[in-house]
Amino acid sequence: MYQTDICIMGAGPGGATAALHLANKGIPSLLIDKAIFPRDKVCGDALSGKVVNELRRIASELPALFSQQQEQLPSWGIHFISPGGQQLSVPFKYNYNKVQDSPAGYISKRMHFDNFLIEQVRQRPEVQLWEGVELTQYERQQDGSFILSGKDGQPLVQAKLLIAANGAQSGFARHVAQLQQEPEHYCAGLRAYYYNVAALDQDNFIELHFFKDFLPGYFWIFPLPNGHANVGVGMLSSAVSKKKVNLKKEMLRMIATHPELQKRFANAQLIDDIKGYGLPLGSKKRSISGDNYMLVGDAGALIDPFTGEGISNAMISGRWAAEQAAACLQVQNFSAAFMQKYDAAVYNRLWKELKLSRKMQQLLNYPWLFNQVASKASKNKALAETISCMFNDLDLRERLKQPSFYLKLLFN
Incomplete structure (x- = not known):
């Protein structure tokens, strides 16, 4: 049985980030994943500016190194298409210059981005990486450590500290940490490659479409290299149950039948299968640690409950897990x-x-208000710039919670 101070279950962006930050501190860790990399991961494939920042925190050269990868596209913003058909374009950086500015975000299949991190x-001798190893049993010892076993019950690892980064279906999160799936805070999603x-936008803006006959869900199109696109839908699980929605049928x-999509997909080819996945949303505070x-x-x-973004938040939590693990070991x-x-x-x-x-997710319950915001912003440059800044400045984004913001908008 392998003995270690720190075992990280799951080598996706969160687990890999934790391992790399620990390595930067000279702290060894065991990183385990049931898959062998490169492997596919069902996801929207968008990498925000927060992801770029987290790469830089691991090593200053990583954003530039990633930008040289063939399997990525630089992305400069988001198009929100309202239920009324108005387009609200939000650049990641207002008045950006593609020649002079570094891209704020990227789009890359998870197979490629996750493998980039792996x-x-x-390259780090401090990290012991085990691929193709599935851990299904977690037995706590009297000293608080965990013995981890595979499906056959064979003990494989004993660890003083466990970092569970093994995704939405984590058995450890459900059975040991007691995090339950709650339909009001869980999103069902489908992803397809076309x-x-x-x-597709020439600056690779990602698209979020809020069709009135699919609310409170949304339909997305994210451009990818080599003429491919990540296409999918997402909807709160509570709404899927209540409305008895068949997501695959609705997506197709x-x-x-939608006039704009019908035209754009006329010569498009579906590659591989349409795959489903679950998104546990951070719309509620939970206890994310224990003994x-x-x-x-x-x-x-x-x-993120509104955009469905999870990669950056996984990397941020992975970084803080490494900080906490170092503090735990010290004392x-x-x-x-x-x-x-x-x-x-x-x-x-x-x-x-x-x-x-x-709060923004809950705005989808008022499609007329969404239409008004998008319509006014499409005609008013100052408002469009304000909304663009709101997506990058949390203090400005607070205005979206205030009824006075919408009253001014509606009556000006």
Whole structure:
């Protein structure tokens, strides 16, 4: 049985980030994933400016190194298409210059982005990487440590501290940390890859379409290299149950019958299968640590409730998990009380943002208001710039919670 101070379950962006930050501190860790990389991961594939910042925190040269990868596209913003058909374009940086500015975000298939991080892990002697190893049993010992076993019950690892970064379906998060799926705070999603979708944005803006006959869900199109696009839908699980929605049928219906999509997908080809996945949303504060463990990324339900973005929040929580793990080792304290510093650090960084995104998610209950905002912004440059800044400035984004913002908008 392998013995280690720190075991990280899951080598996606959250787990890999935790391992790399620990390596930067000279702290060894064991990183385990049931898959062998490169591997596919069902996702929207968009990498925001927050992801770029987290790459830079791991190593200053990583953003530039990633920008040289063939399997990525630089992205300069988001198009929100309202239920009334108005387009609200929000650049990641207002008045950007593609020649002079570094891209604020990227789009890359998770197979390629996750493997990019794993290639960084492989270069670090401090990280022991086990691929193709599935852990399904977690037995706590009297000293608080965990013995981790595979499906056959064979003990494989004993660890003083466990960082669970093994995704939305984490058995550890459900059975040990007692994080339950709540339909009001959980989103069901589908993803498909298409080739030759017409009229993709020349600056690779990602598209979020809020069709009135699919609310409170949304339909997305994200451009990818080599003429491919990530196409999908997402909807709160509570709404899927209440309305008895068949997401796959609805997605194909919109592509076949919506006038704009019908035109754009006329010569498009579906590549591979349409795949489903779940998104545990960070629209509610949860306990994301306990005696001898921390939950990172999707395992800790940290996905943005409005945009569905999870990669950056996984990397942010992975970074803070590494900080907390270093503090635990220094004083040999792995208690739940000491681990609370991890929860505080993660929510100090993310909660304001998650709370605001929850409010924006709830705006979808008022499609007429969404239409008004988009319509006015499409005609008013100053308002468009304000909204663009709101997406990058949390203090400005607070205005979206205030009724006075909409009253001024409606009556000016």
